[in-house]
Amino acid sequence: MTSLDIPGPQVRTTAGMVKGLVDEQLGIRTWRGVPFGASTGGDNRFRAPRRPRHWRGVRDATTFGPPAPQPTYSWTDRVIGSENCLHLDIVRPDTDDELPVVVYLHGGSFIMGSSHEPLLRGYEFAKSVDCVYVSVNFRLGALGYLDLRSLDEDCVANPALRDQLLALKWVQANIAQFGGDPDRVTLMGESAGGAAAATLMAVPSAAGLFHRAIVQSPPMTMIHSRAQATLWARELVYQMALPRLTTLADLRAEHPYDLVRAGQSMMWRGRELQHLNTTYAPTVDGTLLLDHPLSVFDSGDQVKVPLLVGTNSDETSFSKFFYMRTSARSRAALRLLSAFDPEEASYVLSAYDGARDRAQFADLLADALFWAPSVRLATDHNPLAPTWMYRFDYAPAALRWLGLGAMHSLELTAIFGDPGASRTSGLARFGGMEGMAELTDVMQYHWGHFIHHGRPGDDWPAYQPPTDTAPARATMVFDAPARVEHDPKAGKRRAWADYDMTEWGHGRPELLEELGLLISTELGR
Template sequence: MNDSSFSPGPVAATTSGYVRGAVDPDLGIRTWKGVPFGADTSGPNRFRAPRPAPGWYGVRDCYEYGPHAPQPVYSWTDRIIGSEDCLHLDIVRPDTDEELPVVVYYHGGSFIMGASHEQMLRGHHLATRMNVVYVSVNFRLGTLGFLDLRSLGEDCVANPALEDQLLALKWVHDNIDSFGGDPDNVTIMGESAGGASVLTMMCVPSSHGLYRQAISQSPPIAMLHSSAQSTLWARELVFTMAHPRQTTLDTLRQDSAADLVRAGQSMMWGAGELIHLNPCFGPTVDGRTLPEHPLTTFAEGRQAQVPLLIGTNHDETSFGKFFYLRGSARGRAARRLLSAFDPENAATVLDSYGGAVARADFAELLADAIFWAPTVRVAGDHSQANQTWMYRFDYAPPALRWLGLGAMHSLELGAIFGDPDSSRIRGLSRWGGLDGLEELTEEMQDHWANFIHHGNPGEGWPGYHTDPEEDPGRATKVFDMESQVEYDPKATQRRAWRDYDMLEWGNGRPELLEELGLVDQSPWE
């Protein structure tokens, strides 16, 4: 918004002080941008649990977005943007005085990049179309937020970013009524890393009771860090920063945030671990905030007992078709990544994809390993005691289908947020037209809105269940030019994944566990 498009809006009281928002009469919305919920995380506060935002006197104008969390820009330079004083959120709602349900949104970005105010995620259309108070949250990222450094000293928390997300959720509970939101009807929602954050939050006991529903889109929930990964990446960070082996947290607190972010990028691309499904960054099972792996929590029924809407896209990692020139190389890579978790059952999974030697099969295996297979497992486990709805997003513009990319990762956001022009691939997507997208957007927004308001997506979308006494089961809403419901899609692959152990990364890397001194203990200890 600029001075010509908005006027000063209502003042709201928060636990830290009063904030003034703005009104955009053209869009029919009220916004409060850059509202602090936590204190500066730099210096002595780095790697520690967040603290509530300090108070202020008078009324704080919240007309401008706050800074990103420190992150790379992925250009030909090594420029880093953002500030460690990043714990703020953005609120948008229709320009009415009606008390409305609340959506708390965690952005994606591979736990490395992103912000509450990315153009796609600003929520201006979503708030008015779904008639909600939309809250988008900033949190720490990468080295500063998703790296467990307890192996370097105990004066830190294992999950700084997860603690940030929890603090924001508590802030919403305590303050959102001042913005016309109903604190007793909150939905947590996110996509990709944000979708994994939603499922992870459902497994944080101290978050239970702070939300009524959850929406998780394309969550890579199996990609959590074991102690083996945490130890490996903490050691790699010290090495990349050219510090002595006995470096302490105090030394890392004196380094610049930009240097730490650059080191994180360097080790991510230089360590060669991505081929083992071992990303540098992610939440860590710490035995405290996150007591156990979320997949275990869901299997044992200890997650938040709330309705869940969950799903993936048909072609999440279609770019994998362009990996490797030879089929034999693809097959070896597929076996290697599967064996990093479960060498015993890797062959069964691999066989269900024809050995993953064909380009399409390899891309499908990669997508299923990261997104679909763990999502199906979560949906099945959660449905044992809670209402669950599963979807698959199949819609893709003709240009993406022609290129072999299809319904790729994050493509559904344009429909959910009602703003396809904000997509990073909007130019490419428009080649050949966008037939059917307007109708699909209306359909999906209706379902999402009904779920947020009432705890179910409405008519035409049966619940997900695995009860063998009921037939058919595993209902999955498939969104496309003509949406439909499929029952137990990809049943052959689902059964192949059934016994595959997604929990303990490192089982297939005994040489690395020995090097890290972890050979005689579980990767989660």
């Protein structure tokens, strides 16, 4: 007997019939590995995604599709995944109710991750929040987040971003067949997925494809400038040991795993991370993404939907162990700040007492990557659409003892309500998890209320300027217990106010000149 012989929920999509399965023990229905796009390999590599081919009969949707090609960070250089990766997974309660929809974009530094990571499968989340949960695969790393137009125009600058757009269009066309309401779609993502969600809010063609957004720990300073796009395209060719005049046709002839390995090599062997120059990210391309998302929000041209945004209090606590000497930490902090805005760098640094000790350095890095840009998003979005901000402070006792605290992505354990699937699940054996169950209930209540009604619960005030009856910048702090703070870290927020986070490379004139991008007073895009 095959899986197609076993009874399961059958649904017609625009490409053909799919059959999922019912888990009676969990009380859910799920469809796995449903194609929303064609293979991105061969001639389709680096190009805009295409809709999937129609199929006859009933397609088995009981097993997960392959993730995008990516490294494994093992002792070897093993790569996993397939370029036939444009699949999504759907989970909903085992009812016939019409429910709001969540489209989730996974994190993983733009190089790793999948729709079906154990914590992100959404079984408990869909049931607790009472929604149709859609988790999306998209291209990653050198195959999804590099702008290669400096090599050849026969490509698009943002393959992964276009994959995500295609998935949202698929949801609009198909989700009603799964019992989802296409007029109540929440776009949600964490880390790189949070940056992708915020970036899509800055893409004009995304308007109407979602109706609220949840943006968790988005590293918005990573968005690539033209300088970064040119630098990393050149470096990929070098790491592939190909001639300087290599074309996209040459790169399409290479095995995808070799491109992944070359992409990893150029990320780790260079010294660009000390300048906050990350290898992969969406690119300001002037066609799909017209400007840096922070600039789009500043000008008021973003998609105007209710927004819930926030960060964790110890996002980059691991960086406490980067430098042994005080002077080295301070120099490193100034160097990374100066890569964007050399004029304001010293002023920002002074708000952290020069980032001389380990905790100050970690706070500065976390704020530069996550908190300061999130505050900018919330500040600029609030006048145009309802906005709420949070900070996640909860940490198991073991993480507090290690000095790591509420580190990056830890909030996912509470939101998805599946602590056994978390990477930190092993810490539970050491105790110190008091209050986690209650915190999970609180966060799922607010996330669910937002997903259903476009606003969290009434005890979470909006993030807005002060009024005659309320103080400014209310921030929900998720800890045991949760509480509301107003304008947290106000002094540091003010220090970031005039710092330009939108154009990497201003502090690297020698590199810009080498790349041929030093143009009078500003960079061309």
